[in-house]
Amino acid sequence: MLSPCHIVNGHSSGTDVQGRTSLKEDLQQFLGGEAPLHQLDDLTKVNPVTLKTVLRCLQARYTEDIFYTNAGCTLVALNPFKPIPQLYAPELMQEYHAAPQPQKLKPHIFTVGEQTFRNVKSLIEPINQSIVVSGESGAGKTWTSRCLMKFYAVVASSPASCENHKMAERIEQRILNSNPVMEAFGELGVLCAVLQSHFLWDSPPSRREGVL
């Protein structure tokens, strides 16, 4: 992924307001004065859908600090390379959890988490859900998996029940502890030139009597 400072050569060194303004102007010029690409929250809406336009859209969103974009039923996550606590706040998790249609909210890993959670709760076949997190080394797969585990820990535990919360934390920890094993399978794939540091895991864990 190109960092925004690579987009406009020679204009990104200034950190003052004027520098930032010219960066934005240059970027807009670079984008050819098209409709603001960062507002497209689904890559299938980019017209025409080409590698160039898709990358431009992701670049434009990255520049606006928007790190999640839908691509049809797939979610594309960009690594912000900086901490963004508000993007993973428990309040935001609850917002996605409580939304009648989470897919209508801004693209987020919590949408994926909530959808699978609802599928498990609905007990409609197939009850077991899988989420595939893939990407290059350093893309943010482990981070994303942790976000999902935290999400399930928050939404699956009743705030009134301390015991439920503790159990959710124990489940989160167990799954996170299994990461090295799952990653080892991924690395084996790299050696075989089949996969590139990918791992799969079941999520959320099987549901028993109403609790995760």
Ligand SMILES: Nc1ncnc2c1ncn2[C@@H]1O[C@H](COP(=O)(O)OP(=O)(O)OP(=O)(O)O)[C@@H](O)[C@H]1O
């Ligand atoms: N959403 C995010 N917000 C903030 N920082 C992030 C985010 N995603 C990734 N990072 C940063 O990028 C680093 C690398 O991410 P991560 O370890 O998840 O990559 P990975 O895809 O699992 O890499 P590998 O395949 O090599 O294990 C993290 O340590 C974190 O600092």
